[in-house]
Amino acid sequence: MTAPSQQKLKVQGAAVITANRLSDGAVVYRTAAGAWTTQLADAAVVTGTQAAKELLARAAADENIAVGAYVAPVDVGADRIEPGNLRERIRVAGPTFSLPACIAG
Amino acid sequence: MYIYDDFDLTLVAERVAEFRDQVARRLSGELNEEEFKPLRLMNGVYLQLHAYMLRVAIPYGTLSSKQLRALAHIGRRYDRNYGHFTTRQNIQFNWIKLSDLPDVMADLAEAGLHGMQTSGNCVRNVTTDQWAGVAPDEIEDPRVWAEILRQHSTLHPEFSYLPRKFKIALTAAATDRAAVRVHDIGLRLHKNGTGETGFEVMVGGGLGRTPFIGKTIKPFLPKRDFLSYIEAILRVYNQYGRRDNIYKARIKILVHELGAEKFAAEVEAEWRNIKDGALALDPAFVADIAARFRYPDYKALSDNPIELKRARAADPKFEGWFRNSVTPHRTPGYAIVTLSLKPEGAPPGDATSEQMDAIADLADRYSFGEIRVGHEQNLALPHVAQRNLPALWEALDAVGVATPNVNLVSDIIACPGLDYCSLANARAIPVAQELSRRFKSLDTQREIGRLHINISGCINACGHHHIGHIGILGVEKNGQEFYQITLGGRADENAELGALLGPAVPYAEVAEAIEDVVAAYVELRERPNELFVDTVKRVGIEPFKERVYATR
Amino acid sequence: MPLVRNGAIAEDRFVRILDDMPVPDGLAAIVPAARLLADAGELARRNGALGVLWPNDRNVSELTPHLDRLALVALVFPNFRDGRAYSQARIVRERYRFRGELRATGQVLRDQFLCMLRAGFDAFEVSKDADAQAFAAVVSRYSVHYQPAGDSTPSMSMARLSRARPAAVLAEMPRQD
Numbered sequence: 001m002t003a004p005s006q007q008k009l010k011v012q013g014a015a016v017i018t019a020n021r022l023s024d025g026a027v028v029y030r031t032a033a034g035a036w037t038t039q040l041a042d043a044a045v046v047t048g049t050q051a052a053k054e055l056l057a058r059a060a061a062d063e064n065i066a067v068g069a070y071v072a073p074v075d076v077g078a079d080r081i082e083p084g085n086l087r088e089r090i091r092v093a094g095p096t097f098s099l100p101a102c103i104a105g
Numbered sequence: 106m107y108i109y110d111d112f113d114l115t116l117v118a119e120r121v122a123e124f125r126d127q128v129a130r131r132l133s134g135e136l137n138e139e140e141f142k143p144l145r146l147m148n149g150v151y152l153q154l155h156a157y158m159l160r161v162a163i164p165y166g167t168l169s170s171k172q173l174r175a176l177a178h179i180g181r182r183y184d185r186n187y188g189h190f191t192t193r194q195n196i197q198f199n200w201i202k203l204s205d206l207p208d209v210m211a212d213l214a215e216a217g218l219h220g221m222q223t224s225g226n227c228v229r230n231v232t233t234d235q236w237a238g239v240a241p242d243e244i245e246d247p248r249v250w251a252e253i254l255r256q257h258s259t260l261h262p263e264f265s266y267l268p269r270k271f272k273i274a275l276t277a278a279a280t281d282r283a284a285v286r287v288h289d290i291g292l293r294l295h296k297n298g299t300g301e302t303g304f305e306v307m308v309g310g311g312l313g314r315t316p317f318i319g320k321t322i323k324p325f326l327p328k329r330d331f332l333s334y335i336e337a338i339l340r341v342y343n344q345y346g347r348r349d350n351i352y353k354a355r356i357k358i359l360v361h362e363l364g365a366e367k368f369a370a371e372v373e374a375e376w377r378n379i380k381d382g383a384l385a386l387d388p389a390f391v392a393d394i395a396a397r398f399r400y401p402d403y404k405a406l407s408d409n410p411i412e413l414k415r416a417r418a419a420d421p422k423f424e425g426w427f428r429n430s431v432t433p434h435r436t437p438g439y440a441i442v443t444l445s446l447k448p449e450g451a452p453p454g455d456a457t458s459e460q461m462d463a464i465a466d467l468a469d470r471y472s473f474g475e476i477r478v479g480h481e482q483n484l485a486l487p488h489v490a491q492r493n494l495p496a497l498w499e500a501l502d503a504v505g506v507a508t509p510n511v512n513l514v515s516d517i518i519a520c521p522g523l524d525y526c527s528l529a530n531a532r533a534i535p536v537a538q539e540l541s542r543r544f545k546s547l548d549t550q551r552e553i554g555r556l557h558i559n560i561s562g563c564i565n566a567c568g569h570h571h572i573g574h575i576g577i578l579g580v581e582k583n584g585q586e587f588y589q590i591t592l593g594g595r596a597d598e599n600a601e602l603g604a605l606l607g608p609a610v611p612y613a614e615v616a617e618a619i620e621d622v623v624a625a626y627v628e629l630r631e632r633p634n635e636l637f638v639d640t641v642k643r644v645g646i647e648p649f650k651e652r653v654y655a656t657r
Numbered sequence: 658m659p660l661v662r663n664g665a666i667a668e669d670r671f672v673r674i675l676d677d678m679p680v681p682d683g684l685a686a687i688v689p690a691a692r693l694l695a696d697a698g699e700l701a702r703r704n705g706a707l708g709v710l711w712p713n714d715r716n717v718s719e720l721t722p723h724l725d726r727l728a729l730v731a732l733v734f735p736n737f738r739d740g741r742a743y744s745q746a747r748i749v750r751e752r753y754r755f756r757g758e759l760r761a762t763g764q765v766l767r768d769q770f771l772c773m774l775r776a777g778f779d780a781f782e783v784s785k786d787a788d789a790q791a792f793a794a795v796v797s798r799y800s801v802h803y804q805p806a807g808d809s810t811p812s813m814s815m816a817r818l819s820r821a822r823p824a825a826v827l828a829e830m831p832r833q834d
Contacts (some may be wrong), residue, residue: 024202025156064134095524100455101186112813119799256803262775266740343744383805
């Protein structure tokens with residue numbers, strides 16, 4: 001009910017900046033080079049509130065490419081980045097059930 | 106159905122052109138997101154978790170077969186081959202690209218469809234009884250009044266930037282199938298002591314974070330004053346509704362803070378200034394709108410034809426569906442057929458493009474080309490000759506919309522929840538799917554009887570959980586999904602808000618908790634046809650609480 | 658900030674007077690609402706057209722004793738979403754029959770022009786130059802309106818009744834066996 005973008009920013013642990021692409025709404029992540037990617041694996045990972053704020057400020061200024069930028073938690077493993085909560089898992093993997101068109105075959 | 110003329114088509118086409126320009130200005134960066142957002146919302150375009158979502162209005166829930174095919178086409182061409190029917194007589198497409206949206210709108214406009222005012226702080230799609238015009242218990246067709254309101258509120262120069270969204274519903278029947286008491290304005294057509302037909306006006310109902318049942322501020326409003334009185338309500342709200350806090354901006358808060366009497370007095374004072382002006386309804390105008398509704402050329406048929414009798418006697422499956430999904434029509438020899446969009450294990454209210462096309466074909470063949478959409482997220486064919494019911498049933502069964510669970514425990518109303526919605530805290534659809542699997546036995550469902558489960562994935566209550574017999578509200582606690590359960594709500598003419606059962610239960614336990622509630626009801630009810638809500642009223646929620654929390 | 662008046666970009670002959678600033682004689686001036694209410698008599702005796710900037714949370718009925726001495730009423734849109742001044746405009750125009758300049762100020766963007774015009778505004782302090790340039794094109798985007806409002810355009814309902822019933826454009830209901 002409160003979108004993450006409207007919540008007070010306090011970041012503990014690792015996080016990425018995510019948004020939706022303006023043209024088609026696709027889920028995108030901010031890269032270290034200041035671009036956007038649809039692959040979480042290519043996202044810039046930051047730790048702590050200050051670093052997250054800085055990356056967010058730059059990403060939010062780029063709203064003609066991607067809109068609604070916010071900080072999303074991630075879990076960083078040895079060889080991969082995983083979304084840090086259910087909402088972000090759903091944004092990566094899609095709805096948690098088969099879409100109707102697939103059921104109907 | 107309402108027949109668009111060149112005025113209506115011109116306006117919709119001009120709206121598409123305007124939106125095309127707005128999208129182009131946004132994509133070029135001329136408009137920033139803050140400026141563009143209210144513009145896209147006024148056209149029903151949201152940005153959700155995975156993509157843009159488009160909400161298309163289905164005014165008063167009436168669709169022509171041509172319109173349903175247009176919706177199927179949108180799903181196929183621009184989305185992922187399906188659409189989701191909502192609790193407010195709209196359909197949503199979940200995977201639309203912003204860059205495609207002007208073309209989507211143009212395709213819809215050709216069929217007289219649009220997304221105007223399906224979002225934003227304006228008067229939303231005006232809803233009514235999905236059986237309007239065919240229900241035996243209505244005093245007149247409420248869609249005429251819904252259409253008058255639709256026209257009046259469309260691109261209204263004064264009320265397009267209200268403090269918050271504004272929902273109006275109408276009913277003209279003894280049984281309220283439009284949930285008018287939980288709308289910002291609810292209107293009930295009825296006759297007064299002298300036999301004149303007019304409106305009971307209720308205001309300040311609504312669900313969401315602060316649910317209220319609407320209060321009657323005008324027991325009888327003559328038809329002539331229909332528009333001027335609603336204009337007065339909107340004007341008072343536009344000026345005095347709160348704009349400092351989004352959670353307190355709905356008219357229900359204004360009505361609550363002022364008190365219904367004081368609010369009514371404000372409306373009366375404003376109304377006196379305008380009641381004899383341009384909005385006083387000329388009977389010729391009402392007649393003109395009414396004449397735009399076409400009714401089928403029914404044949405002279407009698408009830409219970411031999412074809413129906415034979416099929417009922419011969420096939421218990423048909424008989425089960427007939428008893429569940431077929432409702433009396435006001436014309437002899439005809440019936441209203443509800444099409445369940447709640448098959449076992451499916452997301453409630455979803456229909457594939459193939460299903461929509463097939464239903465459009467069946468509507469042409471068996472229902473004078475007309476389809477209805479109800480707030481329960483099911484469809485209906487409103488004008489089916491009873492002798493055609495056996496053939497129709499087979500055809501509906503073949504496309505998966507003949508599950509005979511209408512109004513039963515698996516006919517669950519659910520919002521899209523966290524699987525799609527950026528506002529949600531918890532999932533709703535998987536909970537509905539799991540419940541529909543647990544209650545899949547039709548015998549069990551019939552034994553339980555009429556029971557409405559409503560699920561919302563957040564406090565905004567799009568799944569209308571407060572007015573479900575059993576309401577389920579998803580909340581988030583420490584990153585986990587939990588669900589509050591409410592009992593005893595109802596949406597009809599005796600509308601009530603459910604009472605909280607107890608502490609929220611985790612996702613993994615919610616289906617079992619609901620099974621416990623239902624089992625307790627079956628044991629506690631006085632007789633098999635005592636409604637769940639009546640049992641709750643009689644025994645209170647304590648026995649249910651004991652049952653659910655004894656083992657938790 | 659460009660001013661659009663009567664459909665065209667125009668020079669603003671009014672000066673804005675803030676709070677307690679002196680009101681120069683001989684100039685067209687817009688004063689704050691509080692100033693108008695406090696110094697009504699004095700303001701009426703000066704030379705020069707008088708306008709008032711009226712906030713959107715103050716009842717416009719307080720304006721009625723002064724309207725016949727006012728050349729301009731400016732109403733405020735603090736942001737795009739705040740629509741209170743649309744109601745104020747209609748009341749000032751339609752109920753109080755104000756015939757002077759009714760000016761929209763604040764956040765005034767092209768996508769509000771038509772609503773503002775139909776609510777009775779005839780002058781617009783437009784936030785963006787490009788929007789002011791586009792004024793004429795934007796307000797002619799719609800050739801039909803459903804409802805009657807403060808402007809003189811006929812509503813669709815009235816237009817419909819004043820002509821013969823047109824043929825329905827979308828298909829009639831199919832016949833059934």
